[in-house]
Amino acid sequence: MTISNLKKLVLGVAGAAALTLGGVQNAAAGDWAPDAPVNMILHTKPGGGVDVYSRTLAKELEPIIGQSIVVVNAPGGGGATQMAKIRAAKPDGLTLGVNTVTHLTGMQTNLRGTFSPDDFDWIALSQVDPILFFVSKESELNSITDLVELAKANGGAVNIAGFGPVGSMQNIGMAMLEKSAGVTFNWVAHQSTPDIIAAVLGGHMDVGVANLGPALEFFEADRLKGLGVLGDNRLSTLPDMQTFGEQGYDVDTSWLQIRGVFGPKDMPEELQQQIADAIHKAMASESYQTYARASGVQDSDYGPKEYSAFIKQMSSVAEEQLKAAGIIE
Numbered sequence: 001m002t003i004s005n006l007k008k009l010v011l012g013v014a015g016a017a018a019l020t021l022g023g024v025q026n027a028a029a030g031d032w033a034p035d036a037p038v039n040m041i042l043h044t045k046p047g048g049g050v051d052v053y054s055r056t057l058a059k060e061l062e063p064i065i066g067q068s069i070v071v072v073n074a075p076g077g078g079g080a081t082q083m084a085k086i087r088a089a090k091p092d093g094l095t096l097g098v099n100t101v102t103h104l105t106g107m108q109t110n111l112r113g114t115f116s117p118d119d120f121d122w123i124a125l126s127q128v129d130p131i132l133f134f135v136s137k138e139s140e141l142n143s144i145t146d147l148v149e150l151a152k153a154n155g156g157a158v159n160i161a162g163f164g165p166v167g168s169m170q171n172i173g174m175a176m177l178e179k180s181a182g183v184t185f186n187w188v189a190h191q192s193t194p195d196i197i198a199a200v201l202g203g204h205m206d207v208g209v210a211n212l213g214p215a216l217e218f219f220e221a222d223r224l225k226g227l228g229v230l231g232d233n234r235l236s237t238l239p240d241m242q243t244f245g246e247q248g249y250d251v252d253t254s255w256l257q258i259r260g261v262f263g264p265k266d267m268p269e270e271l272q273q274q275i276a277d278a279i280h281k282a283m284a285s286e287s288y289q290t291y292a293r294a295s296g297v298q299d300s301d302y303g304p305k306e307y308s309a310f311i312k313q314m315s316s317v318a319e320e321q322l323k324a325a326g327i328i329e
Contacts, residue, residue, distance in 0.1 A: 032274035034093055037068045040261075041097045043082035045075045045192035048163070049211040049295075053127065053259050054098050056291045060282035075191045078106045078165050083115050091267040093275060096123070099262050101169035104311070104318045108328060109167035121267045122311045124276035125260040125302035126283060127292070129211045130231035130253075131173050132241065133160075134224045136201050144228040144247045147207060148181040156184035161196045162209035165189050167327045169257055170209045172318075173230050175325035180249045197224070211257055212237060213295035230255065235296040255321060258314070259297075260307055269304065276303040 040058060044050045051073065058069035074082045082097055089095035097120075107115050135141045141150065151158045162170035171187055178184055188205060190196045193214040199205040201223060208215075208224075212235055218224040219238060226241035232253045234243060244251045261279060263272070280301050282288060292299060302310060322328045 032065050032093065032271070032278045034065055034067045036094055037070055038065070038093070039070050039072050039095050041072045041074050041082050041085050041095065043075060043079040043097070043099075043102070044073065044163070045195070046073050047214060048193035049129070049213045049257075050098055050100060050259060051192075052213050052291075052295075056288055057126070057279065057282055060285045060288050061278060064278050064281055078110055078168065079103050080106075080111055080114065083111075083119070086262070086264055087115070087119050089264045091121070091264045093263070093267065093271050096261055096263050096275070099258075099260050101256075101258055101314065101318065102164045104315050105167050105169055105172065105322060106164070108315070108319055108322055110165055117311050117315055119265055120262045121265055121272055121304070122307045123261045123263055123267075123272050123304050124279045125258060125300040125307045125310060126279060127257075127259040127297040128300060129213075129257040129259065129295070129297040130229055130235070131170055131209055131211055131257060132215075132229040132235070132238075133227040134200070134208050134210070134215065134219075135206065135227060136203070137223055137225050139206075139225070141207070141227060142225070143242070144177070144181075144244060144249055147227055148183050148249075150206075151181075151183040151185055156186060158185050158207065159188050159205045160185045160207045160209060161188050161190050161199045161205035163190060163193065163196065167322060169255075172321050172325055172327070173251075173255055174209060175327070176230075176251045176255065176321070177244065177249060179325070180244075180251050200224070211295070211297075213291075213297070216294065237294060237296050252321075254317070258300075260300075260302075272304040276307075 040054055042050050042054055054071050058071055062069055086097040141147055160174055174185055193210045196208045196210055197218055200208040226238055228242055228244050228247055229235055230244055230251055
């Protein structure tokens with residue numbers, strides 16, 4: 001599948017979910033009745049977009065399944081610590097993980113040969129979410145063009161903070177901008193969005209890359225300003241921030257962040273579907289929808305079959321982007 005077609009598929013699902021999520025409330029979501037607390041393991045530190053998503057979802061899931069959900073932060077190794085815990089767990093639905101595109105890029109770069117998508121069951125896709133570039137309010141940079149000109153003037157000595165190592169989702173977004181603008185930047189890996197924001201506000205990093213959710217309060221407090229969003233459209237919450245395209249930079253807008261739920265291999269198909277139904281029922285709640293719309297994310301209603309196929313397709317796109325960025329051969 002081409003990047004263009006994949007993009008249409010993702011956005012089509014996101015749009016359809018607005019019509020279908022409400023109907024999921026009538027599905028057999030209550031059939032997932034775990035007999036013990038459920039561990040939801042994350043690959044990030046507390047406070048980032050994945051953490052906010054997971055805790056919001058967990059709060060709405062708990063009354064549906066009648067059990068507590070323990071959110072476990074297990075950062076390290078670009079997802080390796082988390083994936084090792086999930087791969088080793090029993091396939092009983094009591095251990096789940098939240099994944100992003102970083103998992104797919106990592107399994108083709110620094111984690112190649114250690115983990116592969118076939119090591120896990122892919123249960124449900126919840127969100128697609130564009131990334132944005134931002135600076136502190138006091139920065140002299142006001143646009144992507146300002147950033148590009150600074151990189152040209154300084155020979156690439158511009159520090160950009162983002163999540164994960166070279167080859168992560170956000171790093172590839174930066175590499176795509178480098179290629180479009182004909183410049184280079186200095187990527188500095190961080191383990192969470194709060195770390196990225198703190199580094200930018202503290203003057204240790206020139207620019208940060210993240211999704212909107214965990215950064216929104218700093219925009220609302222007038223401590224951060226956006227340089228540009230990698231997407232087709234501006235964010236409704238930050239309508240004054242232009243897209244890369246509006247600023248003259250041709251960067252593939254299908255390169256979206258995703259958030260989904262996965263588990264250890266060999267989970268019963270019926271159990272996977274019950275978990276997916278419960279997740280999508282929780283997503284239809286007023287509280288979750290308020291969070292999602294404020295965060296600028298789009299919903300997806302993919303269950304196990306659709307999400308497993310999507311993971312294969314997105315892995316192909318990740319490979320294409322990694323090769324285009326010169327990260328893998």
